Amino acid sequence: xxxxxxxxxxxxxxxxxxxxxxxxxxxxxxxxxxxxxxxxxxxxxxxxxxxxxxxxxxxxxxxxxxxxxxxxxxxxxxxxxxxxxxxxxxxxxxxxxxxxxxxxxxxxxxxxxxxxxxxxxxxxxxxxxxxxxxxxxxxxxxxxxxxxxxxxxxxxxxxxxxxxxxxxxxxxxxxxxxxxxxxxxxxxxxxxxxxxxxxxxxxxxxxxxxxxxxxxxxxxxxxxxxxxxxxxxxxxxxxxxxxxxxxxxxxxxxxxxxxxxxxxxxxxxxxxxxxxxxxxxxxxxxxxxxxxxxxxxxxxxxx
Amino acid sequence: xxxxxxxxxxxxxxxxxxxxxxxxxxxxxxxxxxxxxxxxxxxxxxxxxxxxxxxxxxxxxxxxxxxxxxxxxxxxxxxxxxxxxxxxxxxxxxxxxxxxxxxxxxxxxxxxxxxxxxxxxxxxxxxxxxxxxxxxxxxxxxxxxxxxxxxxxxxxxxxxxxxxxxxxxxxxxxxxxxxxxxxxxxxxxxxxxxxxxxxxxxxxxxxxxxxxxxxxxxxxxxxxxxxxxxxxxxxxxxxxxxxxxxxxxxxxxxxxxxxxxxxxxxxxxxxxxxxxxxxxxxxxxxxxxxxxxxxxxxxxxxxxxxxxxxxxxxxxxxxxxxxxxxxxxxxxxxxxxxxxxxxxxxxxxxxxxxxxxxxxxxxxxxxxxxxxxxxxxxxxxxxxxxxxxxxxxxxxxxxxxxxxxxxxxxxxxxxxxxxxxxxxxxxxxxxxxxxxxxxxxxxxxxxxxxxxxxxxxxxxxxxxxxxxxxxxxxxxxxxxxxxxx
Numbered sequence: 141x142x143x144x145x146x147x148x149x150x151x152x153x154x155x156x157x158x159x160x161x162x163x164x165x166x167x168x169x170x171x172x173x174x175x176x177x178x179x180x181x182x183x184x185x186x187x188x189x190x191x192x193x194x195x196x197x198x199x200x201x202x203x204x205x206x207x208x209x210x211x212x213x214x215x216x217x218x219x220x221x222x223x224x225x226x227x228x229x230x231x232x233x234x235x236x237x238x239x240x241x242x243x244x245x246x247x248x249x250x251x252x253x254x255x256x257x258x259x260x261x262x263x264x265x266x267x268x269x270x271x272x273x274x275x276x277x278x279x280x281x282x283x284x285x286x287x288x289x290x291x292x293x294x295x296x297x298x299x300x301x302x303x304x305x306x307x308x309x310x311x312x313x314x315x316x317x318x319x320x321x322x323x324x325x326x327x328x329x330x331x332x333x334x335x336x337x338x339x340x341x342x343x344x345x346x347x348x349x350x351x352x353x354x355x356x357x358x359x360x361x362x363x364x365x366x367x368x369x370x371x372x373x374x375x376x377x378x379x380x381x382x383x384x385x386x387x388x389x390x391x392x393x394x395x396x397x398x399x400x401x402x403x404x405x406x407x408x409x410x411x412x413x414x415x416x417x418x419x420x421x422x423x424x425x426x427x428x429x430x431x432x433x434x435x436x437x438x439x440x441x442x443x
Numbered sequence: 444x445x446x447x448x449x450x451x452x453x454x455x456x457x458x459x460x461x462x463x464x465x466x467x468x469x470x471x472x473x474x475x476x477x478x479x480x481x482x483x484x485x486x487x488x489x490x491x492x493x494x495x496x497x498x499x500x501x502x503x504x505x506x507x508x509x510x511x512x513x514x515x516x517x518x519x520x521x522x523x524x525x526x527x528x529x530x531x532x533x534x535x536x537x538x539x540x541x542x543x544x545x546x547x548x549x550x551x552x553x554x555x556x557x558x559x560x561x562x563x564x565x566x567x568x569x570x571x572x573x574x575x576x577x578x579x580x581x582x583x584x585x586x587x588x589x590x591x592x593x594x595x596x597x598x599x600x601x602x603x604x605x606x607x608x609x610x611x612x613x614x615x616x617x618x619x620x621x622x623x624x625x626x627x628x629x630x631x632x633x634x635x636x637x638x639x640x641x642x643x644x645x646x647x648x649x650x651x652x653x654x655x656x657x658x659x660x661x662x663x664x665x666x667x668x669x670x671x672x673x674x675x676x677x678x679x680x681x682x683x684x685x686x687x688x689x690x691x692x693x694x695x696x697x698x699x700x701x702x703x704x705x706x707x708x709x710x711x712x713x714x715x716x717x718x719x720x721x722x723x724x725x726x727x728x729x730x731x732x733x734x735x736x737x738x739x740x741x742x743x744x745x746x747x748x749x750x751x752x753x754x755x756x757x758x759x760x761x762x763x764x765x766x767x768x769x770x771x772x773x774x775x776x777x778x779x780x781x782x783x784x785x786x787x788x789x790x791x792x793x794x795x796x797x798x799x800x801x802x803x804x805x806x807x808x809x810x811x812x813x814x815x816x817x818x819x820x821x822x823x824x825x826x827x828x829x830x831x832x833x834x835x836x837x838x839x840x841x842x843x844x845x846x847x848x849x850x851x852x853x854x855x856x857x858x859x860x861x862x863x864x865x866x867x868x869x870x871x872x873x874x875x876x877x878x879x880x881x882x883x884x885x886x887x888x889x890x891x892x893x894x895x896x897x898x899x900x901x902x903x904x905x906x907x908x909x910x911x912x913x914x915x916x917x918x919x920x921x922x923x924x925x926x927x928x
Contacts, residue, residue, distance in 0.1 A: 155875045157895055160726025170566055172460035172778040180455055363725050370761070394455075399769050403454045 146336065146372065150293040153332045154367070156324040156360055165355045168399065173391045179429050182422045185390045186213060187221040188408045190248055190379065192416050193228060194255075194347065200235045203228055207239035209443035214423045216439075217430065223419065224408035225278060229254070230271040237275035248313070249276035252303060255317070255346035257282040261299065268306040279303070280313040282346060285320045288330060296330070297337045304338035313341035313379055318357045319349040327357055331364035341377035347414065352382025358393060362400040375404070381414025387425040390418055460778040462565045467552045472503040473641065475511055475665065476648035478518035479658025485510040490667075492641055495562035496775050496784040496819045504641045507664040512633070512673040515662040519604040519631040520679055522659030527631050528601055530657075532588035539584030539626060541654045546577040546619075549650065553643055557615055558775045560642040562784030562820070563738050565776050575900055576619035579918075582902035583623035586923055590628065593920055600928040601629030602705060603681030606674045609644075610687045611637035611786050612741040618644050620917045621684055622661060628926035630682065633662045635674055637687075639787050641665045672698075680704060682926070686743070689840075689866075689911050707915025707925050709743065709907055711840040712868030714889065715861035716746030716897060717851075720754040722873035726895070728762045731846070734871055734897035736770065736824050739782055740844040741790070743912075744869035746897050748837055749826075749848045750857050756850045760828060767811040767824045774816065782844060785820040794822055794843030801827045801836050801845075832860055840866070854883060862888045867909025871897040890916070 173181055191210045193202060203226075210223045225246035228236050236247045249271035253259035259267075268279055281303050287295040304312050314334040318327050334342050342361055345352040358380045365376045378397070384390055390413060397405050405411050420440045428434050472489065474481040488506040493499060507515070527535070546553065550573045557568040590599045605625045609617035614636055625632050636644035648663045664670060668691075675683055675695050685695050686709040699706050716734045718727045734746025751759045775783030785791040802808060807828040815821045822844055830837050830847040837847050851857040861870060869891040872883050884892040890907045893899060900906070905921035907913060915925050 154725075155721070155723045157723035157726040157875075160723060160729055160895065163896075164726070164729050170570070170778070171457065173457060174460050175458040177456060177458045184455070395457075398455055406455055 147297075148332070148336070150297075150329055150333055153325075153329040156328050158324050158356075161324060161356050161359055165359055165396070168396045169355070169392050171392065171395050173395060178391065179426065181391045181394055182387055182426050183221050184406060185387070185394060185413065185422050186419060187224060188412050189223040189419055190225045190227040190381070190412050190414045191223045191419065192226070192347070192381075192414055194250060198229060198232055200232070203232045203235045204239045205443045207236050209441060210240065210245050211243050213419055214427070214440065217423065217426055224412055227280060227414060230267060230274065230276070233271055233274035233276045246277040247275060248278035248280055249274070250280045250282075250346075252281040254280070254282055255348040257284050258286075261302065264299070264303065265306050268303050272306070272308055272310050276310055278311045278313060279307050280315055280343060282315045282317060283330060283334065285317050288321065288326070293329075293333055297333050300334055300337035300339060311340040312338065313343045313377070314339040315343045315346055315381075316361075317346055317349055318344050318353075319351045324356065324360050327360050328364055331361050332368070335364070335368045335376050339376060341379050341412070343379040343381055343414065345380075345382045345414075347382035353380035353384055353414075355393060355396065359396060359400070362397060366401055369401075375410060377410045377412065378405070379412040379414055384413055384415050385417045385421060387418070387422045390422065457779050459774070461774065461776045462555060462558075462569075462778055464555055464559070464776070467555050469502055469556065469642070473505060473645045473665070475505045475507050475515070476645065476652075476661075476663040477511070477515045478522075478662065479652065482511075482514070484508065490638065492560060492639065494559050495639075495786055498819060501560060501642065504638075504645075504665045507635075507666040507670045509673045511664060512670060512677055515633045515664050516604060516606075516674070516677045516679050518659035518662055519633050522657055523603055523631040526657045527626075527660050528629050530629075532590060532629070535626060535629065536584045536587030538654055538656050539580050539587060539623060542650060542656070543577050543580030543584060545650045545654060546573065546580065546647075549646075550574065550577070553615060553646060555776070556646060557643050558783070561611060561614060561640045562775050562786050564780040564783040565778055566780065567738060572613055572616045575902070576615045579616075579619040579623045579902045583627035583923065587627040590923075590927070593923060594927070599628075602926060602928055603630060604679060605630045605632050605682040605684060605926065606677065606680040607632055607634045607684045608671045608674065608687065609634065609636055610743075611640040612738060612743070614640040615643040615647060617686055618647055620922070621686075624917070624922045625684075625926045626660065628923060630926050631660045633664060633674060633680075635664055635666065635671050638665070638667045675699070682706075684915070684917075684925070685709070692913060705925075707907075707917070708913035709915070709917060710868075710911060710913040711842075711866060712743045712745070712908065712912050713748055713838070713840050713864050713866045714744055714746050714869040714871070715748045715750055715887070716871040717750045717857055717861060717873065717883070718752060718755065718759055719872075719874040719876075719879060720752040721875045721879075722755075723875060723895070724755060724759060724762065727873040728759060728766055730871060730873060730895070730897045731763055732766055732770070735846040736782055736844050737898050739785055739822065741786060741842055742898065744891060744898065744906075745842075746869070746871050747841060747846060748861075749846055750851050750861060751848060752857075753850045753852055760848065763826065764809055767809070767826070768813070770811050770813060770824050772811065772813045772815055772821055772823055782824060785822050785843065788820060790842065791820045791822065794841060794845060797836060797839070797841045797843070797845060798825065801830075804834055804836070806830050806834070806836070832863060838864065854879070858883060858886045862886075865911040868912035869893070
């Protein structure tokens with residue numbers, strides 16, 4: 141946990157100009173990422189993916205198959221990287237952990253009554269402890285958006301700090317659910333609260349609410365991370381989740397990280413994509429850059 | 444790549460992404476476009492136009508003398524008297540719409556040529572210069588048949604022959620700013636582009652030819668200061684519109700003093716960009732970058748004097764340094780370039796002198812970390828920190844990627860300092876507080892004031908200066924009024 145003396149007054153977090161952010165992002169999206177730099181970027185993207193299944197209908201079978209895919213994205217591509225992690229519900233953590241063995245791929249578990257977070261504190265703590273006991277390397281918690289919107293920043297802060305405590309050695313990703321926070325000012329404020337309260341990562345969305353991740357929201361969170369780092373010297377990771385399904389968009393996200401935070405953040409220790417369908421689009425582009433022609437989606441496994 | 448998912452990767456850089464030049468058509472030699480024909484210059488003189496990035500020659504350009512200017516003005520007069528002033532606004536509008544559409548169709552070719560000839564990044568010519576030029580024609584095309592509604596209770600009348608002289612920083616865009624309202628209002632035109640950037644104006648002449656515009660309505664003549672001087676002093680010119688340096692503007696005003704020629708001048712600037720401590724800082728930093736490094740700082744309204752409130756000065760300067768380090772200086776044809784080539788050797792030397800001056804004055808200087816290409820005219824983005832109002836760096840227009848930073852304490856102080864200049868073209872105000880925007884913007888003596896943005900242009904919005912930044916407005920209805928009696 142952070143030293144309490146460092147906690148700022150969250151009513152006075154920096155303001156964000158939406159129009160300015162849109163222009164900044166539009167300019168990043170004019171970047172032309174081609175040739176070798178595209179291949180290098182796409183390999184990084186694959187290696188930053190949190191391959192995700194978060195459904196009521198998840199079963200051990202489904203999770204095991206996804207874990208195989210996580211380790212063998214596309215055997216036709218030589219030296220294909222693995223994904224960074226798989227992301228599942230707490231009840232599936234053990235299954236995933238066993239399926240991944242000693243592959244170095246992390247298991248991330250959502251917790252705190254994901255996705256709504258509408259449960260008592262005790263339940264959220266139990267949820268988190270259970271996930272960690274089952275072997276989760278990372279915990280993806282949700283903040284209490286209702287409390288945040290009602291101005292109860294202390295509640296939100298204390299909750300994150302308590303969950304961080306319960307995580308033990310597991311790294312904590314804090315989901316802001318930016319689609320429910322609506323304004324970029326709120327996104328900035330929630331980012332600050334999460335980082336000060338002990339988040340290792342800040343994450344945009346659950347994937348259950350629209351809009352999920354956008355480049356604008358991610359830009360605001362990256363700049364919050366940059367400022368936090370300048371102030372405290374502590375690096376915080378970033379995870380946009382939901383809505384990133386094409387390689388071109390993911391490359392622009394990655395370039396945005398490079399332009400705002402620099403090369404130090406360009407590894408899966410500090411940047412992740414929460415996505416389920418992105419991997420295959422990237423694989424398709426990688427094969428195209430190798431073979432010169434596009435292959436049909438039937439040549440790429442869906443797990 | 445190893446299976447170790449934690450291993451950090453090496454640095455990631457972009458491959459060169461040059462825009463193709465294959466689709467453009469350039470002639471080896473360009474003549475003068477007079478009376479709908481390509482005419483050889485009377486004296487048979489030509490000059491080279493070169494690519495400032497590679498220093499390679501692009502084409503021969505005709506150098507018009509007094510006799511050529513006279514031919515062009517006569518052609519414009521004849522077209523005015525016999526054709527254009529008699530044509531209905533509706534018909535005039537059709538030609539303007541056609542020109543606008545042809546610019547759009549050839550947008551890519553225009554963008555590439557603009558960048559080759561002028562040195563500005565292809566990103567800017569593609570996304571800003573060319574689309575805006577087309578939009579100016581579209582906008583004024585719409586007014587051509589509605590002049591009496593544009594100026595109610597007034598009998599509107601065209602003026603006659605307009606002599607228009609434009610600068611090298613936005614070659615096609617300035618041609619559009621000048622030609623479109625003149626034609627919509629029923630005037631005919633003799634236009635002279637700057638000697639270093641004639642090509643897109645000559646390509647525009649090709650489009651005008653293709654559009655079937657009656658001969659002599661638009662004449663485009665190329666040359667140096669002597670050509671411009673002959674045009675300004677021609678007795679049969681009714682109206683002069685000049686965009687360029689304040690010195691030349693003063694000369695033009697003197698030479699027209701004893702004539703009945705109408706005059707509008709859009710001249711230099713030393714515009715203040717003001718950051719208050721309650722601004723959205725990251726977006727303000729981006730606005731500073733857009734304000735001064737847009738088009739290598741070759742912008743009359745460039746936000747070249749930065750004022751930062753002391754409470755946030757350290758933060759703003761640090762963030763600005765970080766952002767400057769990410770700017771790519773280099774090949775203007777590369778789609779990822781942010782800052783292209785300085786337009787001419789002369790301009791490069793002029794900027795360098797100011798740099799030397801700033802260093803000799805003992806100011807703290809910071810320059811972007813991007814490696815500069817060895818060949819070609821390049822200049823790194825440069826900031827001078829804690830400069831005084833009494834420094835020449837703050838007082839004189841540098842017209843390059845050089846920013847001065849001054850700090851301030853109160854609203855009154857910054858308004859006073861922002862207005863303490865012979866110029867008054869533009870200003871920027873950055874604050875999250877609406878009432879502060881209204882207060883400050885109403886007290887700044889400059890023709891354009893942007894709030895929480897900078898360097899935004901639109902055909903519907905008038906643009907022009909106070910004091911030594913000139914008089915008259917271009918764009919919007921104000922711009923149309925300058926071409927009507």
